[in-house]
Structure formats: structure tokens, C-alpha cells
Amino acid sequence: MKERPTMAAILVFLAMLVSLDPVISEPTQDKQALLAFLSQVPHENRLRWNQSVSACSWVGVRCDASNSSVHYLRLPGVALVGQIPANTLGRLSQLRVLSLRSNRLSGSIPPDFSQLKLLRSVYLQHNEFSGAFPPSLTELTRLTRLDLSSNNFTGPIPFSVGNLTLLTGLFLQNNGFSGKIPSISPPGLVSFNVSNNRLNGSIPSALARFPASAFANNINLCGAPLAPCNPFFPSPAPAPTLPPPLVPTQSKRRKLSTAAIIAISVAGGVLILLLLLVIIFLLIRKRRKSESAKPQKLPVSAATAVGDAGTSSSKDDVTGGLAEGAERNKLVFFRGGGYSFDLEDLLRASAEVLGKGSVGTSYKAVLEEGTTVVVKRLKDVAVAKREFEQHMEVLGNIKDQNVLPLRAYYYSKDEKLLVYDYMPAGSLSALLHGSRGSGRTPLEWDNRLRIALSAARGLAHLHVSGNVVHGNIKSSNILVKQENLDACVSDFGLNPLFANSSPPHHRIMGYRAPEVLETRKVTFKSDVYSLGVLLLELLTGKAPNQASLGEEGIDLPRWVQSVVREEWTAEVFDVELMRYHNVEEEMVQLLQIGMACVATVPDQRPEMQQVLRMIEEMNRGETDEGLHHSSDDAIRGGGGSDNSQATPVESRTSPPGFTP
Structure with missing residues (x-):
């Protein structure tokens, strides 16, 4: 009779030892899925994922509190090329946020994305994805933000998008979607854009609250907030009621002549209208391109906040000291910083004014993934771009534990920004x-x-x-x-x-x-x-x-x-x-x-x-x-x-x- 209590006590003691085990778990299955993805997708060696350490410490990867599963995967602008392989990212069953934007990914979205039932935010903009609207994404009923803009998707926008009842933002602009816009009306939808597609027909009344710019540059959309939907062709002319003239041949000629005039008028009107639409489309497109080349500006007050889209691309051998270059008006990183974000991440971060210093204003910027940096907005810069870049190369190559390293810079005609590490202890x-x-x-x-x-x-x-x-x-x-x-x-x-x-x-x-x-x-x-x-x-x-x-x-x-x-x-x-x-x-x-x-x-x-x-x-x-x-x-x-x-x-x- 005494043996049973003794055995129970031993089991309880062993259970306590197990519960006190300090070893932090490793997301083994998720790590294998990530390595499988990276091994099958060509990329520049920017991530440098070390297989010998926990995946939770990799660039762009964040796990839950116990490090047992991957919750966030953010790989913007890291030069990923080609299709997303099946049976890789679709295995990250606990994933909440996925950001693969500003790469060169192509093809269709794998069907196994439908297994990511906990996904809340998907950012795939600025890639080369093609094919129909990804049906696997319409099964992710917890999605609150979906951005497929600036890709090559075609075909209709499916009615099944209405299954995503928790959406607060849907961005489909700059694709080739065609047909009518389905009547979708998630109660929390506050951001919506389908501009620059091939859509036609009337705009659903549930979407009429969004600005006209959200529907601009489509083939023939009408209804609020655009112009009302009117018949394209004019009403037919009424039948003649006057008696025929005395000379039948002349009467016949006049009737034929009137019909020809009407036909020619209608055809001419149609051609002129089409020509005007083409001219307007080209002018708006040219204007959008010119505006997209203009620099974004940092906030000028502690209350300003900005969001998640954009590009940070590489540039070939700008200088010997740069690990990541940039195309025109892009953020340029130096080696050794370990950061993975782009210019618009910076602009859309919550920003707090730290102070106005000797050469400009400094901001504390907290990015979406929690990274904190200091952005210095220079003023009164008097050198040209090439001289500025050469000087930044010199400063960016200075590395010492007692010198705050310059991590990145941005140059445009109107804005010059420098990015440094944030030092929470403050200044002397x-x-x-x-x-x-x-x-x-x-x-x-x-x-x-x-x-x-x-x-x-x-x-x-x-x-x-x-x-x-x-x-x-x-x-x-x-x-x-x-x-x-x-x-x-x-x-x-x-x-x-x-x-x-x-x-x-x-x-x-x-x-x-x-x-x-x-x-x-x-x-x-x-x-x-x-x-x-x-x-x-x-x-x-x-x-x-x-x-x-x-x-x-x-x-x-x-x-x-x-x-x-x-x-x-x-x-x-x-x-x-x-x-x-x-x-x-x-x-x-x-x-x-x-x-x-x-x-x-x-x-x-x-x-x-x-x-x-x-x-x-x-x-x-x-x-x-x-x-x-x-x-x-x-x-x-x-x-x-x-x-x-x-x-x-x-x-x-x-x-x-x-x-x-």
C-alpha cells in the first residue's frame, strides 16, 4: 500500500523537473520549411541564414515567445527571383504576417497557401506574379490586409473575395484584372484600390465611399464616385411622318443620305470618345510615373505615422564600400548593418522627433517589425549627387566601437536622409x-x-x-x-x-x-x-x-x-x-x-x-x-x-x- 504513493511522488517530481527545463525550443519543422524555400529560390546572399543557430534569430524571421513556431516572415527587397516552391512556405502553419514584396518573384501563388489559416497580413506587391487571382488566398478568412498590387495578375476578381470578412485593406492596383468588380463589403474595410486595371461596369454601391483615385485608369468603370453610368450610344432617331415627296427617286436619296449622316455621326463620336480616353489614360499614366519618382518625405512632427509598401533594390557596384546599392531614389545600405527594410518602411514607421541638431532634424523611427533606428534629415546640402555618394562611401566604411556607424543613406533632389543605430541611453x-x-x-x-x-x-x-x-x-x-x-x-x-x-x-x-x-x-x-x-x-x-x-x-x-x-x-x-x-x-x-x-x-x-x-x-x-x-x-x-x-x-x- 505504501508503494503507490511513493511512485506517484516520483512521477510528480519528474514532471516538475521537465517543467523547469530551461532549454528554449527550436521551431524545427518551420526551420526546415524556410531552408527548403531559400534553397529553391535564387537570391542574392543578403540573408545569410546560419543553419547552426535558431531560425528565430535569422534576419526577417520572428517567432512566438517560446520560439516554437515562426509567426512573422518579412523578406522585402532581398532579390528573391522565380516561383515560390510548393510545400515550403505553406508549411508555416502558425504564420501571422508574410511580406515578400519588392522582389522579382513570378508565377502563381502555390495552392498550399490555403493551409496558412492564421495569416493576418500578406504583402506581395512589387513582384512579377501572374495568372488568376490566387484562389488559395480567398480561403484565409483571418486576413485583415492583402496587397497584390504592382504585379501581372489577370482575369476577374472573384466573388470569393467576399469571404474575407475581416479585411481592412485590399490593394489590387497596377495589375491586369478585368471584368466587373464584385460586390464586396467587409465591415472594417478602410483602404481599397483597384486602379490601373482593365475593369468595367458599374462600381458596387458598397464601394462608392472610396475616392475616385481608387478606381482610376480602368477601361469603363462608372457610377459613384466616378461619372454616372449612361448609355454609350445615343437614342435612335424617330421615324419620319411626313408624306413622301413628289419625286420618289429624290426622296429615296434623301432618306439614305439622312441614315448615312446619322451613322457617320455616331461612328465619329465613338472614335473621338475612344481617342480622348486613350489620351487621358496616357497623360495620367505619365503623370503617375513622374510622381512616383518624386521623393517621399519624413514626418515633421512626433505624431506623424506612415506604412508598408515600396522598394529597396540593389545597385551594381556603386562603390567598393557598399553591400547594397540602390536604383535612383532608393535607400542605400552599407555592409554589416543587419537591417532588412526599405525606404517606404522607413517613411511609414512611427516617427518621433528627437531634436534639431547641427545639420538637420533627427527622428526616432520604429518600423513595423519593431526595429528602431535614427533617421537624420539633412538640410542645406550644397553638393551634387555623385559627390554626396562618394562622401557617404567614406563615412559608411568607418567602423569602430566608439563611432556610431552610418547604416544607410537616401539622396534625391529634395531630400537627403541618413540612417543610424538607435542608442536608447541617450546623449551625454x-x-x-x-x-x-x-x-x-x-x-x-x-x-x-x-x-x-x-x-x-x-x-x-x-x-x-x-x-x-x-x-x-x-x-x-x-x-x-x-x-x-x-x-x-x-x-x-x-x-x-x-x-x-x-x-x-x-x-x-x-x-x-x-x-x-x-x-x-x-x-x-x-x-x-x-x-x-x-x-x-x-x-x-x-x-x-x-x-x-x-x-x-x-x-x-x-x-x-x-x-x-x-x-x-x-x-x-x-x-x-x-x-x-x-x-x-x-x-x-x-x-x-x-x-x-x-x-x-x-x-x-x-x-x-x-x-x-x-x-x-x-x-x-x-x-x-x-x-x-x-x-x-x-x-x-x-x-x-x-x-x-x-x-x-x-x-x-x-x-x-x-x-x-
């Missing part, structure tokens, strides 16, 4: 100056020193390895990595794109070197000056662009020099740093480096490599690893045991002239 300016006062978490000294070192390394890499002048060093262009408070420099090397090389002076107020006022040219030595101002900003906690004082207009470097000259050195430092004795020596060392950088005469300033070496060699004789270790301690616990035992430094009376 926000960390240093944001929300000062009670309740603020101050930026620890070890973290400030780490940021100074990272910024110096990034700038030295630009100077030495990239041979690029940054031209706009300031605290808002020093971005902080969230995981370790290392930093990287952004907005580098853009000055040559603008007239007179340097942007207007007010844009970099407080950081510019004295010689830039006269020459309007930035140099390696002017970068060193700006970095010196940045080091003084880290030490004083004061923003240089707010440091103009009184009638004398003293800037931050001159104010620091005046305080040091009066031997009030302790009064220079940020009050948030003056709580600890054990960092005074390091602060003085960094102050000396900063003062050397802001020498008035450029030749008296050190080279950037020398500045980096001085920062690396300062501290308590520690290596850089020791600096990183102390910074990690500060992140975890607020500075370590030494700091916890430190006592505040006695404050002196502040010198006149400079207030926080």
Missing part, C-alpha cells in the same frame, strides 16, 4: 544636464571618465584610421551605450556637404575653435579644441552654449582659465563631483588635458593621438581594464567602498561671473 548632454536638482541621479566620476576616454578613442579613430574631421563635437553628439556607459561619437564628417564647409556658427556655439570664426573651415586641430571644451563640460557640469557671461562674453574655456589663475581650482568642478576626496587628483589631471586642448593657437594644441594617450595614462596608475572595472562598480553600486566612506570637500565662495 541629457545625462549631464537633464533634470538637475533634487531627486537627480548624478553622473558618477568613473562614468564621466569612461565617457571621456570613449569619446577620445572614437575621435582618434576618425582622425587616424578614417582621415576624417568630425567637425561638430559636442555633448549632444556623444551617445552613451546603455549596457556599460561606454560612448560613441555621432554626426561625424558631415561638414563637407554644406556650403563654406562649416555649418553656420550658431549651430555649434560654445564648442567652436577661435579660428573657425574666421576661416569657416574645420580641421583636426579644431576637433581637438571642441573635445577640450567637452572635457571641461564634463568637469564643470556647465553647458558651453549657455556659458556666455555679462558684457565680456566669457566662454567656458576662458572662465576656467580665470578661475584656475586665481587659484580657485576646486570651484571649477561640478558640485556633484566634489563629494569625494579620492578623485580630486584625476579631475585635476583631466582639467590639465582639457586646458591643453583649448589653446588659442592651433599649433599649441596636441594631436588627437596624444590626447588619447594622456587620458589613458592618467588615473591611479591603473590600466584601462582597471578603469572599466571601477566604472562597472559605480554602475552596480554607486562607486565602491572608498566612495561610501568619503567625506564632502569644503566649498569656497564661488568666483564672480559664472553661474550654473
Whole structure:
């Protein structure tokens, strides 16, 4: 009798062990289906799916929370060519979103797509699919968005489309569909377009609420919102009632002549109308082509949102540094970014204005699949397209952990856009100056020193390895990595794109070197000056662009020099740093480096490599690893045991002239 409870307890214990198994499942069957699809469809090697890792980590693939099945497959603009093989994608039984747009896929949609019962969104636009309307798609009753536009589909639009009662968007424009539009009226349908097909007949009343542009450029559609449906031919002439004239032969000739005139008039009217329709069709088509070549524009406010269609195609060997080129007015990517989206993905992302910087406005863009990037919209660019592209090639090839990489760019006559990684921790300016006062978490000294070192390394890499002048060093262009408070420099090397090389002076107020006022040219030595101002900003906690004082207009470097000259050195430092004795020596060392950088005469300033070496060699004789270790301690616990035992430094009376 005692054995049964013992066995039950063992089974319960084993079940608990199984439930606690931390191994994350792998969507094995879906992975095989994806590999089968990719192996049978010619493509450029952009995806680089690694079979040795989980399919859930592949580019364009997203799984459910447990990684047991593929829910999203987005492969726009990756140069897929040919037909979709049967028994591949149709096996992704848990798929919710499928996007294969902007490729060169052809043929018909496989019948086994009807097995994708959970599909909600299908984007197949801008391909070369042909044949009849895919019957397998009309069986996917959970579809909310279906886009088959800009393909070569022909034949009628089937009445079975009415089975898709959850549709909110149906896009069939730019195909060869013919016949009448079926009467479909899903209650939630808010977007509909069948323009540029061969449809005829009256428009169903349920679709009359959509604009005329949704039905434009078809053979003979009529009814609201287009012109009313009227008889094409005029009513026949009434029979003659007058008695015949005296001369029968003349009467006969007149009757024949009247009939001929009527026939000729009708035929002439028909020919003229057809000719007018052809001319109107050609004019509208030409206009649409010209409009499609115009650039899209980013939103200009935080509330603007835009959506999911477009092209990001490749261009053969634009330059040696490009992994993905682009046709005219397309997004151009650089190698190593790992992104899979196109220009219209960007334009239709939710956009938030991050701020107006030195060379334009920056936006935080969150794409449909959750990817977040920063888009910089340049203004006042003064170079031609070829020069712009060559300069972007130089900047795009700069790779360093302390330099924010340029991932892509877009050029058109009216718009120039740059795409960067998004750094959620924000800028040094926000960390240093944001929300000062009670309740603020101050930026620890070890973290400030780490940021100074990272910024110096990034700038030295630009100077030495990239041979690029940054031209706009300031605290808002020093971005902080969230995981370790290392930093990287952004907005580098853009000055040559603008007239007179340097942007207007007010844009970099407080950081510019004295010689830039006269020459309007930035140099390696002017970068060193700006970095010196940045080091003084880290030490004083004061923003240089707010440091103009009184009638004398003293800037931050001159104010620091005046305080040091009066031997009030302790009064220079940020009050948030003056709580600890054990960092005074390091602060003085960094102050000396900063003062050397802001020498008035450029030749008296050190080279950037020398500045980096001085920062690396300062501290308590520690290596850089020791600096990183102390910074990690500060992140975890607020500075370590030494700091916890430190006592505040006695404050002196502040010198006149400079207030926080």
C-alpha cells in the first residue's frame, strides 16, 4: 500500500523537473520549411541564414515567445527571383504576417497557401506574379490586409473575395484584372484600390465611399464616385411622318443620305470618345510615373505615422564600400548593418522627433517589425549627387566601437536622409544636464571618465584610421551605450556637404575653435579644441552654449582659465563631483588635458593621438581594464567602498561671473 504513493511522488517530481527545463525550443519543422524555400529560390546572399543557430534569430524571421513556431516572415527587397516552391512556405502553419514584396518573384501563388489559416497580413506587391487571382488566398478568412498590387495578375476578381470578412485593406492596383468588380463589403474595410486595371461596369454601391483615385485608369468603370453610368450610344432617331415627296427617286436619296449622316455621326463620336480616353489614360499614366519618382518625405512632427509598401533594390557596384546599392531614389545600405527594410518602411514607421541638431532634424523611427533606428534629415546640402555618394562611401566604411556607424543613406533632389543605430541611453548632454536638482541621479566620476576616454578613442579613430574631421563635437553628439556607459561619437564628417564647409556658427556655439570664426573651415586641430571644451563640460557640469557671461562674453574655456589663475581650482568642478576626496587628483589631471586642448593657437594644441594617450595614462596608475572595472562598480553600486566612506570637500565662495 505504501508503494503507490511513493511512485506517484516520483512521477510528480519528474514532471516538475521537465517543467523547469530551461532549454528554449527550436521551431524545427518551420526551420526546415524556410531552408527548403531559400534553397529553391535564387537570391542574392543578403540573408545569410546560419543553419547552426535558431531560425528565430535569422534576419526577417520572428517567432512566438517560446520560439516554437515562426509567426512573422518579412523578406522585402532581398532579390528573391522565380516561383515560390510548393510545400515550403505553406508549411508555416502558425504564420501571422508574410511580406515578400519588392522582389522579382513570378508565377502563381502555390495552392498550399490555403493551409496558412492564421495569416493576418500578406504583402506581395512589387513582384512579377501572374495568372488568376490566387484562389488559395480567398480561403484565409483571418486576413485583415492583402496587397497584390504592382504585379501581372489577370482575369476577374472573384466573388470569393467576399469571404474575407475581416479585411481592412485590399490593394489590387497596377495589375491586369478585368471584368466587373464584385460586390464586396467587409465591415472594417478602410483602404481599397483597384486602379490601373482593365475593369468595367458599374462600381458596387458598397464601394462608392472610396475616392475616385481608387478606381482610376480602368477601361469603363462608372457610377459613384466616378461619372454616372449612361448609355454609350445615343437614342435612335424617330421615324419620319411626313408624306413622301413628289419625286420618289429624290426622296429615296434623301432618306439614305439622312441614315448615312446619322451613322457617320455616331461612328465619329465613338472614335473621338475612344481617342480622348486613350489620351487621358496616357497623360495620367505619365503623370503617375513622374510622381512616383518624386521623393517621399519624413514626418515633421512626433505624431506623424506612415506604412508598408515600396522598394529597396540593389545597385551594381556603386562603390567598393557598399553591400547594397540602390536604383535612383532608393535607400542605400552599407555592409554589416543587419537591417532588412526599405525606404517606404522607413517613411511609414512611427516617427518621433528627437531634436534639431547641427545639420538637420533627427527622428526616432520604429518600423513595423519593431526595429528602431535614427533617421537624420539633412538640410542645406550644397553638393551634387555623385559627390554626396562618394562622401557617404567614406563615412559608411568607418567602423569602430566608439563611432556610431552610418547604416544607410537616401539622396534625391529634395531630400537627403541618413540612417543610424538607435542608442536608447541617450546623449551625454541629457545625462549631464537633464533634470538637475533634487531627486537627480548624478553622473558618477568613473562614468564621466569612461565617457571621456570613449569619446577620445572614437575621435582618434576618425582622425587616424578614417582621415576624417568630425567637425561638430559636442555633448549632444556623444551617445552613451546603455549596457556599460561606454560612448560613441555621432554626426561625424558631415561638414563637407554644406556650403563654406562649416555649418553656420550658431549651430555649434560654445564648442567652436577661435579660428573657425574666421576661416569657416574645420580641421583636426579644431576637433581637438571642441573635445577640450567637452572635457571641461564634463568637469564643470556647465553647458558651453549657455556659458556666455555679462558684457565680456566669457566662454567656458576662458572662465576656467580665470578661475584656475586665481587659484580657485576646486570651484571649477561640478558640485556633484566634489563629494569625494579620492578623485580630486584625476579631475585635476583631466582639467590639465582639457586646458591643453583649448589653446588659442592651433599649433599649441596636441594631436588627437596624444590626447588619447594622456587620458589613458592618467588615473591611479591603473590600466584601462582597471578603469572599466571601477566604472562597472559605480554602475552596480554607486562607486565602491572608498566612495561610501568619503567625506564632502569644503566649498569656497564661488568666483564672480559664472553661474550654473
